[in-house]
Amino acid sequence: MVAYRHLGSSGLKITEITYGNWLTHGSQVEADTAVDCVHTALDLGITSFDTADVYANTVAEEVLGQALKGQRRESLEIFTKVYWPIGPKGPNDVGLSRKHIMEGIDGSLRRLGMDYVDLYQAHRYDYATPLEETMQAFADVVRAGKALYIGVSEWTAEQIRAGQELATQMGFRLVSNQPQYSALWRIIEDKVVPTSTELGMGQIVWSPMAEGVLSGKYLPGQQPPAGSRATDEKGGREMISRWMRDDVLTAVQRLKPIADDAGLTMPQLAIAWVLQHDFISAALVGASRPEQLVENVKASGVQLGEDVMTAIDQALGDVVERDPALTVSPEQRPA
Ligand code: NDP
Numbered sequence: 153m154v155a156y157r158h159l160g161s162s163g164l165k166i167t168e169i170t171y172g173n174w175l176t177h178g179s180q181v182e183a184d185t186a187v188d189c190v191h192t193a194l195d196l197g198i199t200s201f202d203t204a205d206v207y208a209n210t211v212a213e214e215v216l217g218q219a220l221k222g223q224r225r226e227s228l229e230i231f232t233k234v235y236w237p238i239g240p241k242g243p244n245d246v247g248l249s250r251k252h253i254m255e256g257i258d259g260s261l262r263r264l265g266m267d268y269v270d271l272y273q274a275h276r277y278d279y280a281t282p283l284e285e286t287m288q289a290f291a292d293v294v295r296a297g298k299a300l301y302i303g304v305s306e307w308t309a310e311q312i313r314a315g316q317e318l319a320t321q322m323g324f325r326l327v328s329n330q331p332q333y334s335a336l337w338r339i340i341e342d343k344v345v346p347t348s349t350e351l352g353m354g355q356i357v358w359s360p361m362a363e364g365v366l367s368g369k370y371l372p373g374q375q376p377p378a379g380s381r382a383t384d385e386k387g388g389r390e391m392i393s394r395w396m397r398d399d400v401l402t403a404v405q406r407l408k409p410i411a412d413d414a415g416l417t418m419p420q421l422a423i424a425w426v427l428q429h430d431f432i433s434a435a436l437v438g439a440s441r442p443e444q445l446v447e448n449v450k451a452s453g454v455q456l457g458e459d460v461m462t463a464i465d466q467a468l469g470d471v472v473e474r475d476p477a478l479t480v481s482p483e484q485r486p487a
Contacts, residue, residue: 153196153197153452154167154168154169154196154197154198154449154452155167155168155452155453156168157354157432157433157434158354158433159271159301159327159328159354159356159433159434160327160328160348160352160353160354160433161327161352161353161354162301162325162327162352162354164229164270164271164300164301164327165229166199166200166229166270166356166433166434167197167198167199167200167229167434167452168427168432168433168434168435168452169198169423169427169434169435169437169448169449169451169452170198170200170201170202170229170231170356170434170435170436170437171189171190171193171198171200171201171202171436171437171438171439171445172201172202172203172358172436172437172438173186173201173202173203173207173212173215173216173438174203174204174207174212174358174438175207175381175384175386175387175388175391175438176189176212176438176439176440177203177207177208177211177212177215177216178207178208178211178212178214178215179207179208179211179212179384179386179387179388180381180384180386180387180388180440181440181441183215183218185440185441185442186215186216186219187215187218187219188442189439189440189441189442189445190216190219190220191219191442192442192445192446193439193445194223196445196446196449197449198445198449199227199228199229200228200229200230200231200434201216201220201228201229201230201231202231202232202330202356202436203216203230203231203232203233203264204232204233204234204236204273204275205232205233205234205236205238205256205259205260205263206233206235206236206237206238206275209238209239210238210239210259210263213232213260213263213264214263214264216230216264217263217264217265217266218265220264221265225266225267228270229270229271230264230266230269230270230271231269231270231271231272231273231303231356232260232264232269232271232272232273233272233273233274233275233305233330234248234252234253234256234257234260234272234273234274234275235247235248235274235275235276235278235305236275236276236486237485237486237487238256238259241487246485246486246487247278247280247281247485248274248277248278248281248285248286248289249278249280249281249285249286249289250285250286250288250289253286253289253290253293254289254292254293257269257272257293257298257299258298260272261298267297267298268297268298268299268300269298269299269300270299270300270301271299271300271301271302271303271327271328272290272293272298272299272301272302272303273302273303273304273305273328273330274286274290274302274303274304274305274307274315275305275306276305276306276307276481276482277304277306277307277308277311277481278481278485279481279482279483279484279485280484280485283311283314283315283318284318286315287315287318287319287322288322290302290319290324291319291322291323291324294324301327301328302319302324302325302326302327303326303327303328303329303330303353303356304326304328304329304330305329305330305331306329306330306331306332306479306480306481307329307344307479307481308343308344308479308480309343309344309346309347309348309476311481312326312329312344312347312348312351312353313347313351316351316353325352326351326353327352327353327354328353328354328355328356328433329344329348329353329354329355329356330355330356330357330358330436331344331355331357331358331479332357332358332359333355333357333358333359333360333426333432334357334359334360334361334362334366334422334425334426335362335366335407335422335425335426335464335468335472336362336365336366336395336400336404336468336471336472336473337359337362337472337473338472338473338474339473339474339475339476339478339479340355340476340479341474342474342476343476343479344476344479345431348431349431354431354432354433354434355431355432355433356432356433356434356435356436357426357432357434357435357436358436359436359438360422360423360426360435360436360437361419361422361423361437361438361448362395362422363381363388363391363392363395363438364380364381364382364392364438365392365395365396365400365401365404366404366407366418366419366421366422367417367418367419367422368404368405368407368408368411368418370382370395370396370401370404371401371405372398372401372402372405373398376396379440381440382396399471400471403467403468403469403471404418404468406467406468407421407422407464407467407468410460410463410464410467413460414456414460416450416451416454417447419444419447419448419451420447420448420450420451420454421451421456421464422451423435423437423448423451424451424454424456425456425461425464427451427452427454428455428456428461435451
């Protein structure tokens, strides 16, 4: 079964492998496959699920809510987010204004078919709203019992510090940050992680397998396998294109013998690598098929020796991105 970790320094426990439904539910995969994936996750011991209002323009929340119907609510940890434009994408259907947060949480709860979410996250930083207004709205969402905890996603160390100071004054805490993090993308290590850790916040990290690239299934100079994200014309192909470079794909192939020696598959090695870091509360994995979850959950509880961690660093070499300046939110609200 999948191990639990605390979400930051909060009392909430979440599964260290959490299932997220970006690009899959309501988009790349049919509804019955989505439901199969959620039920397989539950059978494997995953009880934490991550979604967002913007995924498939709100449909992903509906699919997740349908798939979880009838489950005991107390046995689930549900995370969603607000910020990116949704619905008709009008001037107030975006950002972190009081209006959009208050309407956003009600819409998410309606689509999920739930009375509350466990974690409500600011999907990016909104430069167009005073931070006080955003944090007061989150405080009120918590007091109304609509979200039990509040987190952020892709905020800089400075934004996290300012947000936590206001939250503390208002009587609640930011418990988590949701950044991208994998063996290929380590930009949070220098600044975001030390600040978050000091402030009691855990990292629940996205694309731990670099969208599937660290599974090793994309070979340099060759067509991507049919049905993979790199062939998904509804958005996946565009998102993964940042990784589809021959230098990256060649370096990733050098991980194969390391995984073999450790007795792991490449997807398991990629997720286990993330879970070795004690600032991690969870790796948020995606899956387009139930079999992927069956394979990936076996990374829970795996201990990688220092020699393995060093070998991974050496194999990936300079294709690893570490520049902390790459933690950014849009300067203008997206339309
Ligand atoms: P991953 O890096 O885990 O990539 C998942 C994809 O990799 C799958 O959909 C599948 O794609 C492929 N894959 C998974 N397992 C295997 C396997 N065993 N063998 C081969 N291929 C495999 O994570 P995601 O990029 O999906 O992100 C995970 C979650 O993170 C999201 O669902 C969301 O909750 C969150 N997220 C948050 C963001 C934010 O801004 N806060 C941004 C992005 C994601 P396929 O089969 O189609 O090739």
